[in-house]
Amino acid sequence: MSQSIYSPLTLPNGIALPNRLAKAAMEENMAITGHLPGDEMFNLYEQWANGGTGLLITGNVMIDHRAMTGPGGIALELNTPIGPFKKWASAAQKNGGHIWMQINHPGRQVYAALGGKVLSPSDVALDMGKHSKLFGQPTPMSEQEIQDVIERFAITAQKAVEAGFNGVQIHAAHGYLLSQFLSPLCNLRTDNWGGSLNNRARLLVEVVKAVQASVPKETTIAVKLNSADFQRGGFDSEDALQVIKILGDLNIDLVEVSGGSYESPAMQGSTSDGRTLAREAYFLNFAKDMAKQATMPIMTTGGITRLAIAQQVIDEGVQMVGLGRALAFSPSLPNLWKTDPTTQATLPNITWKNKAMASVATMAITKRQLQRMGKGKQPKGNSWAIFSLVADQIRLKKLIKQYRNRYASEQA
Numbered sequence: 001m002s003q004s005i006y007s008p009l010t011l012p013n014g015i016a017l018p019n020r021l022a023k024a025a026m027e028e029n030m031a032i033t034g035h036l037p038g039d040e041m042f043n044l045y046e047q048w049a050n051g052g053t054g055l056l057i058t059g060n061v062m063i064d065h066r067a068m069t070g071p072g073g074i075a076l077e078l079n080t081p082i083g084p085f086k087k088w089a090s091a092a093q094k095n096g097g098h099i100w101m102q103i104n105h106p107g108r109q110v111y112a113a114l115g116g117k118v119l120s121p122s123d124v125a126l127d128m129g130k131h132s133k134l135f136g137q138p139t140p141m142s143e144q145e146i147q148d149v150i151e152r153f154a155i156t157a158q159k160a161v162e163a164g165f166n167g168v169q170i171h172a173a174h175g176y177l178l179s180q181f182l183s184p185l186c187n188l189r190t191d192n193w194g195g196s197l198n199n200r201a202r203l204l205v206e207v208v209k210a211v212q213a214s215v216p217k218e219t220t221i222a223v224k225l226n227s228a229d230f231q232r233g234g235f236d237s238e239d240a241l242q243v244i245k246i247l248g249d250l251n252i253d254l255v256e257v258s259g260g261s262y263e264s265p266a267m268q269g270s271t272s273d274g275r276t277l278a279r280e281a282y283f284l285n286f287a288k289d290m291a292k293q294a295t296m297p298i299m300t301t302g303g304i305t306r307l308a309i310a311q312q313v314i315d316e317g318v319q320m321v322g323l324g325r326a327l328a329f330s331p332s333l334p335n336l337w338k339t340d341p342t343t344q345a346t347l348p349n350i351t352w353k354n355k356a357m358a359s360v361a362t363m364a365i366t367k368r369q370l371q372r373m374g375k376g377k378q379p380k381g382n383s384w385a386i387f388s389l390v391a392d393q394i395r396l397k398k399l400i401k402q403y404r405n406r407y408a409s410e411q412a
């Protein structure tokens with residue numbers, strides 16, 4: 001008999017999560033000076049902790065402040081003070097829930113306006129059509145740069161655990177650096193880090209090993225992986241199954257299955273290679289296949305807003321349900337479902353022809369809800385897409401200016 005979404009899940013390391021619902025990573029862009037979490041972040045995570053979700057995965061935290069997915073992001077490095085991170089972890093754990101820090105390096109997915117060096121396995125720039133110029137031209141990473149990245153992942157993980165986070169999630173999805181190495185479209189290397197799938201997965205493997213060596217044995221270590229990049233000739237579901245096997249041999253505690261990248265935003269339900277995803281629980285079919293073969297629990301995230309679908313995920317053999325936007329618009333959804341199983345989070349439905357702009361607007365409107373919660377307010381589901389997009393662009397411009405001023409000397 002299958003489990004309820006409210007039953008605990010014991011991970012391979014013996015640690016039990018309170019239930020099978022996780023808040024998926026959503027970058028908050030709410031850092032205070034020094035790329036640190038502040039009061040607004042603590043408020044936000046406390047609100048989620050009160051809402052009944054058993055596991056909160058943070059928005060991606062940068063391993064290097066010189067390479068940010070966006071301005072206003074959080075970075076945790078060797079010399080970062082640990083106090084604010086302790087407060088963040090304890091706000092999230094208030095009701096006995098767990099918090100994992102998602103750790104990430106953007107690789108080539110950095111805005112040109114931010115400046116700095118754009119790292120990637122090869123010199124393949126992002127192809128965003130007429131928006132391509134918004135992103136920097138990558139330079140292929142040297143061996144030393146690769147080793148530096150591996151070390152940085154380990155340092156960030158070690159400090160997260162020191163601050164009281166229950167675990168870390170290594171971000172190897174959505175077209176960021178580790179996912180760039182996995183992809184045959186942007187990894188054109190002919191050395192040990194490119195070519196065969198084993199070589200393309202080497203950076204992920206080395207990062208996992210370095211993280212494992214830097215934290216106590218019982219620490220939870222998870223990976224977020226694309227089921228596919230949804231681009232012709234890209235990382236596909238066969239590759240993903242192979243990588244899950246490799247991660248099983250490394251005793252990873254959970255793999256979250258997502259998909260896509262900036263070029264093909266499948267994580268929001270639309271792809272650039274014309275493949276159609278399910279209308280709800282976008283990656284459930286992939287996740288089911290993976291769960292059949294995986295030695296660790298599988299979580300699937302994308303397009304889940306209803307209890308019936310969340311329970312279907314578990315009934316079909318996938319162990320955890322990831323919720324992103326649903327919890328931005330309805331932070332107490334897991335508790336609300338207990339009293340009214342028909343409660344549904346209403347996500348913005350932006351049907352603009354330009355998929356890239358629609359995706360940016362979706363992010364903007366969602367982040368607005370996080371900012372509201374940070375200020376102690378409730379989300380406001382009916383925000384206008386165009387208004388949120390413009391407000392977000394103005395806010396980002398200001399943050400980019402601050403970032404550039406602060407780091408101008410480092411980037412000179």
Ligand SMILES: Cc1cc2nc3c(=O)[nH]c(=O)nc-3n(C[C@H](O)[C@H](O)[C@H](O)COP(=O)(O)O)c2cc1C
Binds near residue numbers: 026027301325
């Ligand atoms: C505002 C916003 C920020 C996001 N930031 C991250 C992130 O930092 N790391 C990540 O892995 N995914 C991120 N995502 C993707 C979500 O984790 C999730 O995969 C995606 O939103 C699909 O799930 P959903 O339909 O439940 O929202 C973000 C999504 C949104 C809307």
